[in-house]
Amino acid sequence: MTMSHDSTEYPISVDQLCVGVFIRLEDSDATAPLLWRQGFKITSEKQIEKLKNIGLTEVIAVLNKSDRFPLPADPGPRPEPQPAKKEAFKTPVSRELFSLKEETLRRNKERRERFKRCETQYDASVSRVAQLLRQVSAKSEDAAKEASGVVSAMVDTFLADRDVLVNLINSQPTEELRHYHALNVCVLSLMMGKELQLSGEHMHALGMGALLHDVGKGRMPVSQLSRGRATVMKHAVEKYYQQHPALGAKIAQDLPLFPPQGVPVILHHHEAMDGSGFPQGLAGDQISSLARVVTIADIYDNLCNIGISEEDESPLTPHEALKHIYNKRRNAVDSRMLSVFVRCIGVYPPGTVVQLSNGLVGMVVSINPLKSSRPAVMVYHAEIPKKEALIVDLRIEEELLIDKTIRPEELPREIFKYLSPSRKIGYYADSVAAS
Structure with a gap:
């Protein structure tokens, strides 16, 4: 039996089995135990005898999981494999994948493991964010301490390691969306801060402001919604939405241990370079430089999770979101910060x-x-x-x-x-x- 040197899986006779070879059965063999179809490594001669005794003639060798190559094929006559199974099976690195370099195949396992670790860490961080937002709502003194712990862990990672490894979750349940949004904006902002080579002190202020940038939302008095026509209530909602950055800044300012440089981040994150933002209608250099970072991260994450407007509710793809900022919001954001953002997430952002x-x-x-x-x-x-x-x-x-x-x-x-x-x-x- 011959094989391509680029393939990582190929069918072999059971007579070629030896200790150290990783094998699996074809998925079409539904009668075999699930473990056998998923694959396992031969660790003893008894396993080989068992496979032969149950009547198997061929298995699939998985080279990139094996400690050694299978034995050479016996040149003597062997039972013909069933044509249907042989025609149905193709090696995973056939045709389009033959030319892939060895380094690409070698790095795959490492990448998958890092992504998995990151996913676990990110989900744990979201739980911490949910907790600290509840503490802020209750005006707990522990809120700033918890927020500082979340941000410090991220800042230490970004400043100490040249790898940036984060996992952002899209299309979450509505009740969790604000928690993920807070963390997403924080991580994207810190990515930009690292690219800007900010000091540890400024990274901490940036992260704290980004994490609590929307803390002023949901502060509208219930009395404003208790009576009145729909148009009146809509006006009240819009009015308080315009004021949520100022409300959030006041809440953060009253929190013990909250960095003073992080307060303008919350206050200015909806201001625009062309003066079209709120709550103060600031423009250009009047806007905190750290807030300009958070503004871009906030717009981008909202486009990816909500869309252009809450009424439309059609989330954009990451690539579309980036194009929308360039085509429709370029005058409202800091052009230098936008260039930094593109360097951080790429022309084809993750998720494209x-x-x-x-x-x-x-x-x-x-x-x-x-x-x-x-x-x-x-x-x-x-x-x-x-x-x-x-x-x-x-x-x-x-x-x-x-x-x-x-x-x-x-x-x-x-x-x-x-x-x-x-x-x-x-x-x-x-x-x-x-x-």
């Missing part, structure tokens, strides 16, 4: 669905700060399990290009389910040193 020049469809999962147009893409492949999805690094695969972006709703159902583009966005900027 793309088609590569070899025909594969995938979702951007990480960006390369030095080559923002060449991100890493998790690709769909029908024969690779979702939990082992292949991540193609375009920085390494120089022959591949992004042909076009695709709206998630245009994807076939099986690809949408595999990539889950509307559920999860991972922001992961590779360390320059890693290259």
